[in-house]
Amino acid sequence: MFSKTAEYALRATIYIAQKSSEDNKLGIEEIAKSIDAPRSFTAKILQLLTKDNEVISSVRGPNGGFYITEKAKGLSIRTILETIKEDDVFTKCVLGLKACSEAQPCPMHFQYKPIKQQLIRLFETKTIRDLAKELKTGERFLANFRPRKKTRVTK
Amino acid sequence: MFSKTAEYALRATIYIAQKSSEDNKLGIEEIAKSIDAPRSFTAKILQLLTKDNEVISSVRGPNGGFYITEKAKGLSIRTILETIKEDDVFTKCVLGLKACSEAQPCPMHFQYKPIKQQLIRLFETKTIRDLAKELKTGERFLANFRPRKKTRVTK
DNA sequence: ATAAATAAAGACAATTTTATCTTTATTTAT
DNA sequence: ATAAATAAAGATAAAATTGTCTTTATTTAT
Numbered sequence: 206m207f208s209k210t211a212e213y214a215l216r217a218t219i220y221i222a223q224k225s226s227e228d229n230k231l232g233i234e235e236i237a238k239s240i241d242a243p244r245s246f247t248a249k250i251l252q253l254l255t256k257d258n259e260v261i262s263s264v265r266g267p268n269g270g271f272y273i274t275e276k277a278k279g280l281s282i283r284t285i286l287e288t289i290k291e292d293d294v295f296t297k298c299v300l301g302l303k304a305c306s307e308a309q310p311c312p313m314h315f316q317y318k319p320i321k322q323q324l325i326r327l328f329e330t331k332t333i334r335d336l337a338k339e340l341k342t343g344e345r346f347l348a349n350f351r352p353r354k355k356t357r358v359t360k
Numbered sequence: 361m362f363s364k365t366a367e368y369a370l371r372a373t374i375y376i377a378q379k380s381s382e383d384n385k386l387g388i389e390e391i392a393k394s395i396d397a398p399r400s401f402t403a404k405i406l407q408l409l410t411k412d413n414e415v416i417s418s419v420r421g422p423n424g425g426f427y428i429t430e431k432a433k434g435l436s437i438r439t440i441l442e443t444i445k446e447d448d449v450f451t452k453c454v455l456g457l458k459a460c461s462e463a464q465p466c467p468m469h470f471q472y473k474p475i476k477q478q479l480i481r482l483f484e485t486k487t488i489r490d491l492a493k494e495l496k497t498g499e500r501f502l503a504n505f506r507p508r509k510k511t512r513v514t515k
Numbered sequence: 516a517t518a519a520a521t522a523a524a525g526a527c528a529a530t531t532t533t534a535t536c537t538t539t540a541t542t543t544a545t
Numbered sequence: 546a547t548a549a550a551t552a553a554a555g556a557t558a559a560a561a562t563t564g565t566c567t568t569t570a571t572t573t574a575t
Contacts, residue, residue, distance in 0.1 A: 206361060206449050209563060212456035219467055233522075241457075246564050252523065265522045266572025282468075294361050301367030302396075304504050312374055312491040312500045313437075316482055323475050336467040345467045349459045364533060388552075401534050407553065420552045421542025 211291040214250050216240035218285050220347055221261060222273045222337035230263075230270030241349035253289050260288055260333075278334035286328070295325050366446040369405050371395035373440050375502055376416060377428045377492035385418075385425030396504035408444050415443055415488075433489035441483070450480050 207215075220240050225231045233251065237244040251271060254261040260280060263271045286292045298305035298314070305311040339345045362370075375395050380386045388406065392399040406426060409416040415435060418426045441447045453460035453469070460466040494500045 206452070206454060207456065209456070216455050216457075230521095232520095243564055245566075248522075249524095249564085255522085263522060264572070265520085265570070267520045267574065269521045269572065271522085297361070299361060300370055300502070301362065301364065302371075302502070302504050304501070309501045310499075311502065312494045313486075314500070316486065320475060320478050320482065323478070327471055327475065331468075331471065339467045344465075345469070346459070346464045347455070347457070347466065349457050385551095387550095398534055400536070403552075404534085404554095410552085418552060419542070420540070420550085422544065422550045424542065424551045426552085 206294065207286075208291060209246075210250055210289060211286060213240065213242040213247055214254060214285055214289050214291070215282065216242065216347055217247055217251060218254065218261065218273070218333055219336045219340060221271050222278055222333045223340045225270070225272035227262075227272055227274065230268065230272045232270045236271065240347055250289065254285070256288070260285060273333065278337065279332050281329045282331045282333065282336070283325070283328040285333070295321070295328070361449065362441075363446060364401075365405055365444060366441060368395065368397040368402055369409060369440055369444050369446070370437065371397065371502055372402055372406060373409065373416060373428070373488055374491045374495060376426050377433055377488045378495045380425070380427035382417075382427055382429065385423065385427045387425045391426065395502055405444065409440070411443070415440060428488065433492065434487050436484045437486045437488065437491070438480070438483040440488070450476070450483070 217236055217240055220236060221231055224239075233244060233248045236251075237247040240247070251261060251263070255263045255271070258274075258277075260277055261271055261273055262277070263269070283292060283295065286295075298311055299317050300311045300313060302311050305314060307314075336345075340347060372391055372395055375391060376386055379394075388399060388403045391406075392402040395402070406416060406418070410418045410426070413429075413432075415432055416426055416428055417432070418424070438447060438450065441450075453466055454472050455466045455468060457466050460469060462469075491500075495502060
């Protein structure tokens with residue numbers, strides 16, 4: 206569904222939102238490791254998202270790193286995808302027809318329409334904060350490996 | 361959502377299903393033109409789909425070309441995508457997490473799940489024949505340009 | 516002021532996807 | 546049998562995506 210770029214962008218953003226704050230910034234090393242993505246590539250993607258500090262904020266130097274403001278946490282997941290220009294799913298025809306429209310629908314158009322609308326609704330409704338919150342409960346995961354079995358506490 | 365390969369595969373298959381029969385085969389030239397796809401690339405993709413004549417059938421030589429058997433027209437749209445290995449949408453995690461599962465869900469998992477299921481249902485339910493039929497009514501389009509305005513019949 | 520730590524920027528490289536071109540094999544019609 | 550028409554196969558190339566490395570700019574702590 207999404208490109209690697211989009212996947213890493215989403216994972217990184219959610220991770221940063223969960224773990225960071227203005228006075229607890231995260232380094233690229235930690236971020237990349239935590240979301241199981243290539244370090245330098247992730248850095249490049251974050252550069253896109255830090256343009257004008259719109260989605261992600263960053264500062265350089267010691268104790269620098271990435272974080273997300275409370276305000277930015279209110280942005281929708283779709284916004285992340287729009288920022289990196291990966292929002293084709295929401296706008297394009299399933300069959301890739303430029304001319305596909307309500308007036309000149311492709312054979313999938315009307316059947317796909319309600320699904321697409323749900324997709325849009327989901328990605329527009331869900332905020333960065335929402336996803337970060339879910340993650341915090343420990344019932345959702347970003348790490349790409351099996352969790353260690355809960356060590357049973359023996360008396 | 362889909363790669364160019366998948367888009368062309370779907371368009372070509374639907375087109376062939378609508379226009380061809382065992383004794384009216386279509387040449388690659390016509391197919392590519394009709395679905396607005398690069399000729400040689402489309403040929404390559406059709407090669408994948410004609411493997412074992414499973415989805416699309418072909419014969420070489422004069423009056424040769426591509427067609428789809430009545431039996432194959434009963435195949436689902438998902439089958440086309442599976443044949444060319446473009447069915448990630450139906451199987452992979454939205455965030456690209458290999459470890460994502462019911463037991464270790466990503467933050468999007470449960471919200472995305474019903475949408476994914478509808479997607480699967482749509483692509484598994486719809487057959488090649490269904491889409492070809494819709495196309496035949498003239499109320500659906502594959503061509504990627506605006507239709508000429510209906511010439512008004514004057515007395 | 517200097518050194519250290521960090522992200523940003525830029526150049527490059529590898530891989531995958533998309534696309535084209537040429538040659539070969541097959542089939543049909545003559 | 547031969548020529549013509551077609552798809553199949555293979556080789557190559559262009560473009561896009563994914564990934565890495567090096568240098569630069571910025572910030573902080575000393």
